[in-house]
Amino acid sequence: MKDFLTKVTDLAVQKFGAEYAEIRAQKLFKTMLTVKDGRIEAAKQGIENGVALRVLVNGAWGFASVGTFDIETLTSAISDACRMAKTASLKLKTPIKLVETKTVEDKISVKPKKNPAEISVEDKIDTALAVNNTVRGYDKRVKSCTIDYLDLTGTNYFLNNEGTYIEQDKLYVWSRILATASEANVLTFSREEIGSTAGYEVFDVETPEIVGKRAAKRAVEQLKAKPPRGGNFPAVLGPNVVGVFVHEAFGHLAEADLTLSGSVLLGKLGKKIASDVVTFYDDGTIEGAFGSFKYDDEGVPTQKTLLVKDGIVVGLMHNRETAHKFDAKPTGNARAEDFRFEPIIRMRNTFMEPKDHSFEELLEDIKFGYYLKSFRGGQANLDGTFQVGIQEAYEITNGELGDPVRNASISGNTLETLLKVDAVGKDFELWPGRCGKGQTAFIGDGGPHVRVKEVLIGGSA
Amino acid sequence: MAALNQEKTVELAEKTVDFALKKGADEAEAFVYQGLTTNISIERGQIAKSARIIDHGLGIRVILNKAVGFSYTNILKSGEAVEETVLKAIKSAKASKPDKEWRGLPTKNSFPSVKDTYDNKIFELHPEDLVKAASIMLDAAEKTDKRVFPIEGGVGVSHLSKAIANSNGVQGFDRGTFVECSLATVGREGSEVTPVCFEFNAERKYDINPEWVGREAARLAVSALKAKKIETKSTNVIFTQFALQQLLYYTLINAVKADYVQRNQSALKDKIGEKVASEKVTIYDDGLFKGGLRTWRFDGEGVPQQKTLIIEKGILRNFIYDNYTARREERESTGNASRAGYLSTPNVEATNFHFLPGKQSQEELINNAKEGLLVYYLQGAHSSNPASGEFSVVATPAWVIKNGEIAYAARGVMLAGNIFDVLMNVSALANNERKIGQLVAPWILVENVKVIGK
Known part of the structure; x- marks a missing residue:
């Protein structure tokens, strides 16, 4: 990957005279769920691969983003970015400069106890449904429950023309629970969020029962709440x-x-x-x-x-x-x-x-x-x-x-x-x-x- | 990279659907999206940034035994990657649970024609032209007053195309162009900084006026200086389109979505035919609005977009539906399925939410208000209660209206209330309709709004 990315930044510097060039490549994989009142709207999975190129030419930024690793496309994208930067620099008053930083070469791996990429969609659905059941089962005044779930895993590659090259694994697990309750003419709304960069083990602490109860309890207790004085x-x-x-x-x-x-x-x-x-x-x-x-x-x-x-x-x-x-x-x-x-x-x-x-x-x-x-x-x-x-x-x-x-x-x-x-x-x-x-x-x-x-x-x- | 052509995108969508059916899906739908965007950006008083973003991908929805699976990829060149995506969607559907309310994907329909949504001129523009427009905008702002500091903005053009195919024979292609120029400014004098002031043009055709945008953004910043605190009271409030858009997006627009209504999350449930707003209020969701920012021939699941009457002279007439919510009530979709490019399954969303204008000029409306507040933008509208429509937000910048004229800027002002009270208290509308995001509306005058000051 390193040699491949270097070719692209070299082009920016050698052919277009860029003062600075960086390239970020990503290979990401996502799983998403939306559960509405116990109905799984869709179990979703996706791949997003892409490259972001950024150059400084004559003190102005050029940026290009493409959803492919294809070398021809990247070559044309970085040429584009350099030309655009040159054009943008026409009206520049103060050229942009970057502070110096130490160059690094590093590889960062994540070591989750429970890697979301290795957990089946069935298990993720079961977790979401368990949250739903806790919320809906808390009180009959709870009228709806929406659960969004997202996990993202993959690798980011960073390289710049100064000699920095980093491979960094990414891992995010996130979920949001929305509950509404109603009684008489009062409609209340409650939100809870879970998020971690550690791994799917976040659900061992923020269990479906704990989080679901927190969301539902608030929605119900708000029913008897009064508006504040301004x-x-x-x-x-x-x-x-x-x-x-x-x-x-x-x-x-x-x-x-x-x-x-x-x-x-x-x-x-x-x-x-x-x-x-x-x-x-x-x-x-x-x-x-x-x-x-x-x-x-x-x-x-x-x-x-x-x-x-x-x-x-x-x-x-x-x-x-x-x-x-x-x-x-x-x-x-x-x-x-x-x-x-x-x-x-x-x-x-x-x-x-x-x-x-x-x-x-x-x-x-x-x-x-x-x-x-x-x-x-x-x-x-x-x-x-x-x-x-x-x-x-x-x-x-x-x-x-x-x-x-x-x-x-x-x-x-x-x-x-x-x-x-x-x-x-x-x-x-x-x-x-x-x-x-x-x-x-x-x-x-x-x-x-x-x-x-x-x-x-x-x-x- | 050139835009994928119509034939190829439609063919890709159809082939993907066929492959899904071959692999065992009961129903399948493929959506291919492509966006090309070029931006020249202003940052802190100068043009210093440029960007070109190419994003494309394919989303596939499959149904097996009434369970829905979805998968997407942005690797389109390889047939293998697309096939793998289909298999993932099927696997997801198998992992999922049946939805007993599932009653099929949309069926085939002819699509309407739309006006002023595409401009060939976009392709003839060079980055130099965008730099020139940005520069005109910046100069206009700086020339207006030396206390004005342009913090960010820019000029951008984009070209979007989408193709859809499903196993019921739905097949469509549409493309659109967008042009936008915008400028955010603050006014600075001594130690005083104004809130951020903002003006923009967003059009489907290359018909923007960067000079006006720059001048207006600057004028607002200057007039936001020397702001004073005001007393707590109930008073007349004029909402500009910016403020109205922020307020409605998190309240009324959600309340008319069939999804919210069916799930007991809307205060408008069971209120069709009832008075929910002042008789001055008539609102359409108009997916075919000429040159509208959300105007397309078909929606996110290949249903023709249409014009739907929402509120007629204060009476609630209709909700907005996608195919799923419509079939639950055994009716037709209103063409309101929206999707975030290729990355998501369809969701119920408004198209062009059109608040019909009145007859008064802006000045007449201010004059009619006599005493009150002109509210340009709101801060914190996203913290409104989406279920009940209650809001508690900051109005900033806002100007005090005295004796029918704008007197001075107000600071530290909060507005609190319920969107449905606001709608009931609309007493007049101006004739200055404009498009902001999914809203098309004029300024509106609302009586008796709770304003919290010092």
Whole structure:
């Protein structure tokens, strides 16, 4: 494979004068299932082979993607990419440069206890049906259950003209469970996700019974929930909500490409933006976590990156291009969904570091507020406006958990809100998720329980 | 690589179906997809990126004893790979369980003709032409105001083709072209950054105006500066097409899908013939809309696309169906099976969700609102409750309307409510219809929306 790929990058450099050329080849195999109310909509399997080529010519990027390993097609694709880059460079103001990195030659194999590629479709169907049966059997008010399952296995090959060559096995197991319940005129909705890069053994921990019950129980309990009051209230965020907050409200702003686009973190390196108890990491090294990998899609080793330490911004997430701009070290955050996409800066496992409070201590001083336990989507804007939808929440009255609350969401300005974090719990959870930034990335996020002095709750009551 | 031609793609689909039947499938369907895309991208104030993406593949659905199996491959050159894919689909079906509701693949039908979905000019364009268009857009934005920073955008063209064949004799081929130019900007002044502002053109023919897109994206960013907080209250809200599209995509559009209705996930279940919206609201799902972004001759399983009345002057008239959900109710599919290229089995999806426009100009609509909020985009619409239609989202950017005019930008504003209350409270529509994703709509004025501020 190496010699074959080298021929293609050599062509870019020798014939078209590319400053940089890289090639990513993929051989991927996927199994997917969708089960709706116990009906297997279709058992699906697919092969995706393809190649992504990226070149820098005259300081501009050229990218080409083709779904074949055919040498003629690749030769014409890389010629195309070089010519396109040259054309794009016509109006260039500042040529793109890449930070230097150590070249590596490496081969990464995955060693799952249970390799999803070796598990029969029948077994996967049985697992999905077991989840379905748990959800549907939980309570007769559960009206529907949809289960999506995906596993992906295969190998990524990376080669660039600087001498880096990496063969890296890929393995992802993911499942999402959606449950709805209804009673009288109330319709509720609940979502659970499972994700792992370790292997199919994730279902030994997140068993169909555990996950199914979690999804169903929430949908049913939301039936008697009330809408939240709208306005500013103190709140305790659960690890699942802290995770999505760190990811959405802070993390995206600290992706160096978005920082350069003018996110509110521009010019904030070394400055205090959060209260002293706030420390954030983005970590690609956690074994088995959904956002972990060994090398990113520019051939840079992953790492544990400190983003905020004791309230001060100390790092951003980089690819080779932004690292050069910031005169920083690359952090291994360049990721591409597959060969159809070019690598861009993405998060891995992003989380807040735990401190010293127990859950009860976090609640005790709150006269009236909300406990926001589980999220349903979130989104941030460059100006620091964030929104996190909440699928499970409770009132807090006089330091105690009270009635369930449904369809809440929280919003605010990231920097203002981070200064209002006044106590951080000692527990910790990491949750799998998927993030969209024009392409999908598998990520993890989490943290401990956290108290915020006040946050805007969007409610309809 | 040139596009696979019509004859070859249809032949590949038919041969694949034949092979599946020979290998024991009761029914089979093959879908061949090909996409060619060329993009020139703007990143942080300059044109610095180019891309050409060629993606093609074949998806095969087989049915054995009422159990469905599906497999796909993107290796089309080798007959062996295609045959292997068929065998995998058969194996999947055998591993699966029978679906007692399965009542067969669609039967043969003639396809309608569609207008303005294909432009030969796309093939004559060179990357230089796209660079030129991107450059015009960028210059227009930068010329407007020096506080504007274009963060990303670009110009792209694509050519898609699809072929389908099934064991009931359905056979079809269609192709389409798409052109898009877009620009996202922020306004920056001192330490203030605006939310991202965005404008675009998306058309089936090479009929875009990059100069206008650049200017508008810049104008929005400038007017989003100096935003103020507002009070919590219930007020009039004008939703632009961007905001409306985000809101409807996760709520109403799901609620009219037969799949959601049959599975008790829709608040509109059992409401056909009932009033579900203000009488100002008439909506079609129009799969044949002239030049529509989702206009095709046939849907993802080879059923002719059509125009379906969804809401007529506030009364719910129809849901949208694919073949499976339609046969469960012993009716005809409305041609709403959609698929993600060759990678997926069909799913019920809207085509062009057409909200009929009103007569007022944009200015008249703002004038009529008197007091309220003009909401351009929403943040967090995907966190809506898809079952009940309840939402709690951020409106950003948004502008305060005072005395019938736009007064200033608002920040930190949330909207909360239920999509069906919103539809009931639509009091007027503008005449400024445009296409955004699967929505074709004007600006709409809604009374009594809960706005949460400071």
